[in-house]
Amino acid sequence: MRTRRIGGLGVGAIGLGGMPMSIEGRPDEQRSIATIHAALDAGVTLIDTADAYHLHADEVGHNESLIARALAGYDGDTSDVLVATKGGHLRPGDGSWTQDGSPEHLREACDASLKRLGVEAIGLYQFHRPDPEVPYEESIGALRDLLDAGKIRYAGVSNANSEQIRQAGDILGDRLVSVQNQFSPAFRSSEAELELCARMGIAFLPWSPLGGISKAGELGSRFAPFAEVAKAHDVSPQQVCLAWMLAKAPVVIPIPGSSRPETILDSVRAVDLELTPEELGRLDAAG
Ligand SMILES: NC(=O)c1ccc[n+]([C@@H]2O[C@H](COP(=O)([O-])OP(=O)(O)OC[C@H]3O[C@@H](n4cnc5c(N)ncnc54)[C@H](OP(=O)(O)O)[C@@H]3O)[C@@H](O)[C@H]2O)c1
Numbered sequence: 189m190r191t192r193r194i195g196g197l198g199v200g201a202i203g204l205g206g207m208p209m210s211i212e213g214r215p216d217e218q219r220s221i222a223t224i225h226a227a228l229d230a231g232v233t234l235i236d237t238a239d240a241y242h243l244h245a246d247e248v249g250h251n252e253s254l255i256a257r258a259l260a261g262y263d264g265d266t267s268d269v270l271v272a273t274k275g276g277h278l279r280p281g282d283g284s285w286t287q288d289g290s291p292e293h294l295r296e297a298c299d300a301s302l303k304r305l306g307v308e309a310i311g312l313y314q315f316h317r318p319d320p321e322v323p324y325e326e327s328i329g330a331l332r333d334l335l336d337a338g339k340i341r342y343a344g345v346s347n348a349n350s351e352q353i354r355q356a357g358d359i360l361g362d363r364l365v366s367v368q369n370q371f372s373p374a375f376r377s378s379e380a381e382l383e384l385c386a387r388m389g390i391a392f393l394p395w396s397p398l399g400g401i402s403k404a405g406e407l408g409s410r411f412a413p414f415a416e417v418a419k420a421h422d423v424s425p426q427q428v429c430l431a432w433m434l435a436k437a438p439v440v441i442p443i444p445g446s447s448r449p450e451t452i453l454d455s456v457r458a459v460d461l462e463l464t465p466e467e468l469g470r471l472d473a474a475g
Contacts, residue, residue: 189231190459192441194312194391195342195365199270201434202456203234203393205445208401210241210251212283215447217254224258226449228266230456236368236393236443238274238316239301245281252304260306272312272366272393273301274346276319276327289319291330298334314344314368315356324352328359335363344368346395350384357388366391368443372399373411373429376475386437394433397442398426404445413474417467423457430458432471 191198204227209220224235241251252273259266275297278286294315302310313334315327331343344366345356356364367385369378371394378394385392398404408415408425414432418425426444433442446452463471 189233189456191233192391192438194234194270194272194441195362197268197270197311197342199234199441200231200456201441201459202232202430203236203272203441203443204232204452205395205443206235206237206251206255207241208445208447209254211243211401213401213447214243217257220254220447221258221261223446223449223452224255225262227446227452227456228262228264228269230453232452232456233269234272234441234443235269236272236395238277238314239297239304240274240277240279240285240316242279243281245279248279249300249304252301256305270311271305271307272314272344273305273310274314274316274368275301277316287317287319287321289315289317289322289324289327291326291333294327294330295334298339302339309338310340312342312344312366313340314346314366315348317347318352324355325359328356331356332359332363335360342366344391344393348381350381353381353384353388357390364390366393368393368395370395371433372397373407373414373471373474374399374403382436382440386439390439391441392437392439394440394442397433397444398429401445411474413470417463417471420467421461421463423461424454426451427454427458427461428463428471430455431461431463432468434458435463435468
């Protein structure tokens with residue numbers, strides 16, 4: 189697969205989002221492992237996860253453990269696979285998502301993620317979501333300390349606005365390598381952060397790029413131009429969506445979620461789908 193940069197690393201230009209394999213509606217483990225292995229076979233080398241991707245209160249890190257097992261059981265070489273995890277979000281088990289961006293929590297969460305992933309240092313550790321109760325610089329300061337301690341190799345931020353991205357850049361310097369924000373045909377407001385990342389030369393990872401787990405299948409019926417362009421190329425509207433994002437800037441690396449081999453295999457083909465300027469213009473206008 190063609191690659192793009194995250195810090196000093198090259199990763200396949202389409203990543204795999206792990207969330208659908210661990211939250212509501214998740215498949216059995218066998219299907220999840222088959223999905224991750226299909227992604228690896230297709231050249232995916234970025235897998236996005238988080239300690240909060242789990243269902244019940246007593247299974248924090250379900251997704252991280254699943255990914256660690258899938259990598260351990262893979263026949264091929266996994267040395268170039270970047271597992272990007274996150275801390276700072278929690279799921280108490282009642283379906284809600286809560287936050288804790290305190291340095292103490294981030295330190296403990298990182299130690300727990302290290303154990304579950306079975307690595308000496310986490311390749312990319314992302315602060316999941318700004319916590320209104322904790323000054324942003326304190327949360328990002330915790331990432332700087334984790335970098336200094338060698339527990340994480342690179343740092344990223346998620347759900348950050350432009351001011352927060354600049355602030356994180358000031359604190360972390362070139363060790364801030366990625367921003368992960370929501371971006372899809374239905375959700376365009378993070379285009380400003382995408383452009384900032386392109387100017388700063390750091391990766392922009394669109395989350396829920398297909399509109400989210402429950403809406404991804406309807407992308408073509410909700411946004412007609414995506415279905416029309418898909419028909420012209422004889423591909424899926426989801427593939428068109430990912431190719432459209434890749435064309436926005438060389439720093440964009442979408443992380444579509446998947447819980448079936450078929451969907452991630454379809455998504456990775458977006459890397460080779462060339463859209464014309466006219467088509468890209470129609471898709472831009474289809475919000
Ligand atoms: N940082 C954050 O706050 C945050 C928030 C949400 C998500 N994320 C990350 O972003 C990732 C992606 O977001 P998401 O999973 O919420 O939503 P998404 O990627 O927009 O949609 C995921 C769904 O799309 C379907 N799909 C994938 N490729 C497809 C294709 N080529 N054709 C048809 N359907 C396809 C999958 O179906 P099947 O399940 O049937 O395979 C999957 O359930 C997550 O997995 C997670 O890693 C981060």
